[in-house]
Amino acid sequence: MSGFSNAYRNNTNVNFPRMWPRAALVIGALLLISVVALLVRGLNLGIEFEGGAAWEVDAHGVSTAEARDALRPLGLADARIQTGDDILRVRAELDQSDQKVDEVSQALSDLTGTPLDEVNQTVVGASWGDEITKKAVRALIVFFIVIAIYITLKLEWAMAVAALFAVANDIVVTVGIYALFQFEVTSATVIAFLTIMGYSLYDTIVVFDKVKDNEGRLAATGKLSYPGLMNMSLNQVLMRGVNTTVTSILPVLSLLLVGSLILGAVTLQEFGIALLIGLLSGALSSFFIAAPVTVWLKERFDSRYAEARERAVARAGGTKEAREAVRSQVSSVEDAKAQLQGPDADFGTGGAPRGRKQGKRR
Amino acid sequence: MKSKGLSSLVSIVVIAVGLLAATIAAGNKPLLGLDLKGGAEVVLEPVDDSGLSGSDLDDALDQAAEIIRNRVDGLGVAEPDITVQGQRIVVQLPGIDDQERALEIVGQTAELRFRPVLDVISEGSIEALASAGESTDGGSTDGGSTDGGSTDGEATPEPDGTPTAEVTPDGEATPEPEGTPAAETTTEPEATPEDGATRQATTPDAEATPDAETPAADETPSAEETPAAEETPPAEATPEDANLLGPVGDDSPYDGPFDCNPNPLRTDEMVSRVELGEGIVTAPADDAACDIVILTGQFGDETFHWLLGPTLLTGSSLDGATSSFQSIEYVVRPTFKGGAEGIDKFNEAATACYNQSTDICPSGQLAIVLDGTVVSAPNVNAPVFDRDQITISGSFDQQEADDLAVVLRYGALPLRFKDPAEGGFVRVVSATLGKDSLRAGIIAGLIGFAIVALYMIAYYRLLGLAAILSLLVSGSLLYTIVSFLSETRGLALTLAGVTGLVVSVGTSLDTNVVYFEHLKETVANGRTLRSSVDRSFPVAFRTIFWANLASLIGAAILYFLTAGSVRGFALMLGLASILDLVATYFFLRPVVRLIAQRSSVVERPGLFGIPADLVTSGQEVTAR
Numbered sequence: 001m002s003g004f005s006n007a008y009r010n011n012t013n014v015n016f017p018r019m020w021p022r023a024a025l026v027i028g029a030l031l032l033i034s035v036v037a038l039l040v041r042g043l044n045l046g047i048e049f050e051g052g053a054a055w056e057v058d059a060h061g062v063s064t065a066e067a068r069d070a071l072r073p074l075g076l077a078d079a080r081i082q083t084g085d086d087i088l089r090v091r092a093e094l095d096q097s098d099q100k101v102d103e104v105s106q107a108l109s110d111l112t113g114t115p116l117d118e119v120n121q122t123v124v125g126a127s128w129g130d131e132i133t134k135k136a137v138r139a140l141i142v143f144f145i146v147i148a149i150y151i152t153l154k155l156e157w158a159m160a161v162a163a164l165f166a167v168a169n170d171i172v173v174t175v176g177i178y179a180l181f182q183f184e185v186t187s188a189t190v191i192a193f194l195t196i197m198g199y200s201l202y203d204t205i206v207v208f209d210k211v212k213d214n215e216g217r218l219a220a221t222g223k224l225s226y227p228g229l230m231n232m233s234l235n236q237v238l239m240r241g242v243n244t245t246v247t248s249i250l251p252v253l254s255l256l257l258v259g260s261l262i263l264g265a266v267t268l269q270e271f272g273i274a275l276l277i278g279l280l281s282g283a284l285s286s287f288f289i290a291a292p293v294t295v296w297l298k299e300r301f302d303s304r305y306a307e308a309r310e311r312a313v314a315r316a317g318g319t320k321e322a323r324e325a326v327r328s329q330v331s332s333v334e335d336a337k338a339q340l341q342g343p344d345a346d347f348g349t350g351g352a353p354r355g356r357k358q359g360k361r362r
Numbered sequence: 363m364k365s366k367g368l369s370s371l372v373s374i375v376v377i378a379v380g381l382l383a384a385t386i387a388a389g390n391k392p393l394l395g396l397d398l399k400g401g402a403e404v405v406l407e408p409v410d411d412s413g414l415s416g417s418d419l420d421d422a423l424d425q426a427a428e429i430i431r432n433r434v435d436g437l438g439v440a441e442p443d444i445t446v447q448g449q450r451i452v453v454q455l456p457g458i459d460d461q462e463r464a465l466e467i468v469g470q471t472a473e474l475r476f477r478p479v480l481d482v483i484s485e486g487s488i489e490a491l492a493s494a495g496e497s498t499d500g501g502s503t504d505g506g507s508t509d510g511g512s513t514d515g516e517a518t519p520e521p522d523g524t525p526t527a528e529v530t531p532d533g534e535a536t537p538e539p540e541g542t543p544a545a546e547t548t549t550e551p552e553a554t555p556e557d558g559a560t561r562q563a564t565t566p567d568a569e570a571t572p573d574a575e576t577p578a579a580d581e582t583p584s585a586e587e588t589p590a591a592e593e594t595p596p597a598e599a600t601p602e603d604a605n606l607l608g609p610v611g612d613d614s615p616y617d618g619p620f621d622c623n624p625n626p627l628r629t630d631e632m633v634s635r636v637e638l639g640e641g642i643v644t645a646p647a648d649d650a651a652c653d654i655v656i657l658t659g660q661f662g663d664e665t666f667h668w669l670l671g672p673t674l675l676t677g678s679s680l681d682g683a684t685s686s687f688q689s690i691e692y693v694v695r696p697t698f699k700g701g702a703e704g705i706d707k708f709n710e711a712a713t714a715c716y717n718q719s720t721d722i723c724p725s726g727q728l729a730i731v732l733d734g735t736v737v738s739a740p741n742v743n744a745p746v747f748d749r750d751q752i753t754i755s756g757s758f759d760q761q762e763a764d765d766l767a768v769v770l771r772y773g774a775l776p777l778r779f780k781d782p783a784e785g786g787f788v789r790v791v792s793a794t795l796g797k798d799s800l801r802a803g804i805i806a807g808l809i810g811f812a813i814v815a816l817y818m819i820a821y822y823r824l825l826g827l828a829a830i831l832s833l834l835v836s837g838s839l840l841y842t843i844v845s846f847l848s849e850t851r852g853l854a855l856t857l858a859g860v861t862g863l864v865v866s867v868g869t870s871l872d873t874n875v876v877y878f879e880h881l882k883e884t885v886a887n888g889r890t891l892r893s894s895v896d897r898s899f900p901v902a903f904r905t906i907f908w909a910n911l912a913s914l915i916g917a918a919i920l921y922f923l924t925a926g927s928v929r930g931f932a933l934m935l936g937l938a939s940i941l942d943l944v945a946t947y948f949f950l951r952p953v954v955r956l957i958a959q960r961s962s963v964v965e966r967p968g969l970f971g972i973p974a975d976l977v978t979s980g981q982e983v984t985a986r
Contacts, residue, residue: 008821009886009973118792139923143916150915154908191858191931198916198935205909206876213901240872240879246817247875248868251810255864258806271861 007239016234016287017227017295023288031169034176041179046186047124049133052093053101056120059088060112070111074103088112136190147201155208158301162293163204166285170200174278188271196278199248203241204286208294210237225312226298226305230291238287245283252276367952374835374948382838385845392841393848395856395930396791398800401456402464403789406430406779408449419449426779427451443854447929451779454854464788474677474770475731476708477655478715478723479739481669529712529728530743530753657729659736668736670729671722674711679704681749683770685763691755692763696770698749705749715742730770738766803860811867818871822878822971824963828953829874836870836945840937859930866938873910873946877902877954882972891967895958899951906946913939 006012047054064081067088071079079092090108101123109116144164151160174196178185211233218229256272298305385391396403408423423446430453431444443454458464653672658665681704683696698705715723729739740754754766811833818826840863847853880902884894917936921929963969 005973009882009975011886120790120792122789124788135924136928139920139928142923143919146915146919147912150912187928188858188861191862191928194916194920194928194931195862195935198913201916202872202909202913205912206872206905209905209908236883237879240875243821243875243879244868244872247814247871250813250817251807251864251867254810254813255803255806255861258802258809271858 007242012235012238014231014235014238016231016291020288020292024292027169027285027289030173030176033180034172037176037180041182043175043179044182044184046184046189047091047122048187049185051124052091053104053121053123054089054091055104055108055122057088057108057112058114058118059083059086060114061086062088062112064088067108067111070107071104074100074107076100076104143197151205151208155205155212158294158297159208159212159290161297162290163201163208165293166204166282166290167197167200169285169289170196170278170281173281174274177277178274183270183273186270189274192271192274192278195275196282199279200282200285203244203282204290206240207234207237207286207290211294225308226302227295230295234287234291241283241286245279248279249276252279367955370948371952371956374945378835378838378842381842385842390845390849392844392855393853394796394800395854395859396454396456396789396796397857398796398803398855398860399456400791400796401454402458403455403791404453404464405788406451406453408779420446423449423451458790464790474680475673476675476711477670477673477729477731478711479668479725479727479729480654480671481725482666482727482739529740529747530755655734657731657734657736659739666736668729668739670731670736674714674722674728675707677770679707680770683767685758685760685767687760688753688755692758692760694754694758694763694766694770695750696752696754696767698752700749705747708749709746712742712747713745716745730766799857800860803857803864807860807864807867810864814867814871818874822874824957824969825874825878825881825954825971828950828957829871829878831953832874832945832950833867833870835949836938836941839941839944843937843941844934853933854930856930858928859934862931862934863938866934870938870942873902873906873942874950876906877946877950878971881954881970885967885972891964891970891972892958895955899954903947903951907943910939910943 062083064083067081067083067090068079071081071090076090076092079090081091082089088108090104092104101121105116105119105121108114109119144167148160148164151157151163171193174193177183178189183189211230214229214233214236252272252275256269256276259269259272299309300306406426408419427444427446430451431442442456443452445452453464455464655670656667657670658667660666679698681697681699683694685692685694687693698708711723711728715726715728718724718726723742727739727741730737738754738756740756758766815826815830818829820826822829844853844855848855877898880898881894884898885891889897914936917932917939920932921936924932957963958970967974
């Protein structure tokens with residue numbers, strides 16, 4: 001059967017553990033790029049964070065050079081001037097001089113022929129952004145602590161740690177891309193970051209809930225290794241993850257598309273880019289960060305699974321190669337399912353499965 | 363079981379449709395934030411020198427916001443939104459598209475003016491006049507005043523005399539529990555009853571007496587002539603006429619031109635008309651521009667009108683003020699700056715009032731006017747004061763004394779705020795760009811919704827359709843709630859909120875996806891479609907519940923710990939999470955169950971997006 005057909009039947013048999021090492025390389029590389037971009041290029045902080053004055057006006061074909069000439073008499077020849085989508089944007093380090101702010105508005109209005117009352121202007125004090133940042137950071141810390149406690153209580157601590165790892169990764173990658181491409185960070189961006197965090201966390205919890213559910217029924221057998229359990233669970237929620245990601249990303253794509261077609265909807269575009277990256281990262285991080293981190297933690301700190309693993313290695317010969325083999329070798333999902341669910345398996349209630357069959361490799 | 367599901371289905375549809383219809387019928391709709399409709403936003407941040415913290419600071423912020431709100435309302439800005447967010451005050455002024463004007467409106471300093479009282483016109487007297495003839499004397503009016511007596515007691519607009527207080531040099535405060543204007547003057551030996559009587563005969567109560575023996579009753583509209591009065595000559599009088607009219611109420615304390623009225627009526631006529639409830643009151647905004655004004659003040663439940671003379675000094679002469687408890691009551695102690703611009707100016711005014719100078723301050727009262735509203739009008743009980751030895755008393759309770767001290771100390775606001783251009787935030791959004799953003803957001807939302815709907819239906823067939831309907835149910839509930847909050851709490855939908863909603867279209871479908879995938883899996887495991895439908899829901903719902911709870915916790919944290927647009931986003935996120943659960947439980951579950959009842963569907967699982975062979979392959983597992 002074709003891949004789609006299998007996927008449509010929820011009959012996937014992807015060996016995720018085998019993909020984890022390679023995924024780790026890719027993720028590591030992305031993180032490295034993000035961190036380097038952040039350190040080297042820094043974030044292009046919007047006016048809300050840095051203070052100053054900004055204007056936005058319909059350009060009506062006026063070029064940046066013309067705008068610069070027009071602003072020179074006001075002593076603002078070095079202002080940051082951009083055009084895009086026929087919108088002229090000017091940003092300057094003006095602070096309290098209200099007089100000048102209005103003069104610039106007037107000058108831009110004269111230059112572009114846009115009525116004065118259609119010139120957007122923003123003046124932000126320098127200390128404003130500090131306060132926003134401080135608040136956001138505080139909210140983030142509280143958020144992480146509360147969510148960690150929540151997942152620990154609801155699921156388990158290893159999953160809490162893993163979920164936060166995944167969320168942190170998503171944020172770092174998104175922020176890194178902002179640094180790399182020097183997108184402007186505005187308060188809309190901050191909201192996009194928060195959306196991503198929420199989505200990533202939500203996605204991870206759905207995956208982990210499945211793992212926990214399967215583990216509950218598996219505990220009685222003590223046969224399946226934790227990676228095997230995780231792999232089976234991941235396959236079970238794979239199509240759900242794909243579909244959810246598709247339904248989440250489609251509106252964002254439409255946001256991007258419409259934002260680029262309709263003038264003046266720059267905020268939508270910025271928001272769209274951040275969300276697109278973040279949603280993709282959030283969906284992938286559940287499978288390629290949260291899952292392996294949980295497995296790693298469980299095999300190290302949960303004696304049951306550590307022993308199961310050692311037994312498997314021993315059975316395979318106890319050599320280094322055997323260890324490698326065990327790591328990448330997971331019983332097929334078919335086997336795992338057969339092991340876990342008999343024909344009458346009660347998937348809904350978590351009751352003990354009946355009609356279990358022994359897996360071939362165990 | 364079946365009927366239970368059905369009833370919940372019917373109820374939620376009825377509720378959702380009903381609420382949506384009611385919302386639309388009532389004309390409720392979400393308020394648009396400034397970034398969507400244009401206007402100015404000013405954020406004020408307090409200077410850290412107040413020494414206030416915790417709930418004191420919160421109180422001060424609330425108080426400041428209230429004062430700013432009153433000021434903005436007084437200036438007639440449409441739908442202003444003034445909120446305290448964290449430790450900031452956010453002032454949104456829709457339709458104001460010029461920064462300087464916005465800053466002017468919010469203003470760093472309120473206008474505090476000291477004006478001499480020329481005449482007191484109480485609301486009570488208007489009532490008395492209105493009910494003339496029918497002797498059904500409003501309880502608020504002093505019974506004695508209606509008989510036109512001119513005994514000094516009746517001069518009081520209100521028996522308990524709240525509108526007036528007195529200014530005394532320190533230590534000389536003679537608390538007057540009654541605090542009536544007349545009673546206060548009696549603390550001065552010179553204010554003989556006769557003096558008082560003649561002057562007080564000019565007070566509104568006396569004038570307003572129904573059987574008005576006002577000398578010029580033919581020109582001054584009497585109560586009986588009220589309707590006609592509106593078209594009668596006084597309104598047409600030219601300036602010259604006004605001057606030629608001669609003294610009408612020769613007992614009036616002031617009969618010069620009333621310079622702040624479009625119709626150049628004489629002042630006593632103005633007073634009469636105010637008494638008639640014709641609302642000729644100087645707009646608070648004109649306070650600064652006019653010499654002679656009629657301003658109002660609220661004392662207790664009563665609104666009083668005051669005829670006030672030219673400004674004698676402003677708040678800039680003041681250095682500070684405190685409130686304290688002194689012997690038997692609360693008093694306010696203002697401190698003036700030294701020198702010509704400070705205490706000297708005040709003393710000049712005090713002397714005029716103390717002497718009840720006919721030209722300047724006939725009533726002996728000096729009104730304290732804040733932004734065009736009279737906050738107090740104490741009598742002056744000494745001609746000369748030391749700059750820090752002044753007491754204002756007037757049977758204040760603690761709150762009143764504190765409020766008055768705040769007004770004197772800060773001009774208006776209980777906190778000092780940084781210059782918005784330095785420590786805050788000023789933004790002007792043009793209405794055109796705002797509309798563009800809104801349009802883009804709506805179009806993007808609709809397109810996104812359409813594509814997602816197609817995808818869901820293509821993948822899950824009937825289930826996909828059910829999911830889209832479920833989304834519509836939660837959407838209409840969300841619209842209702844947002845509209846309701848807009849109407850009652852001033853919640854405004856910002857661009858961030860709109861985009862948040864666009865995104866939530868996708869994520870809220872996840873609930874359905876989790877359920878449908880689980881359903882498919884259960885069917886694949888060999889269960890019948892019908893039993894799978896019942897068995898899958900609780901498991902899938904539990905997963906969704908815990909995941910949504912995490913979102914909700916996140917939203918709550920963001921809501922309480924941040925400010926501004928992030929807060930609006932958090933609210934939307936939280937609402938969407940809750941409604942998602944509601945719609946799934948009360949709509950999706952019964953709908954899916956209902957569809958699964960139909961045998962045509964059971965025979966063709968493809969309608970559920972479940973390949974027919976999956977059912978068989980499930981049986982293969984059994985066979986294996």
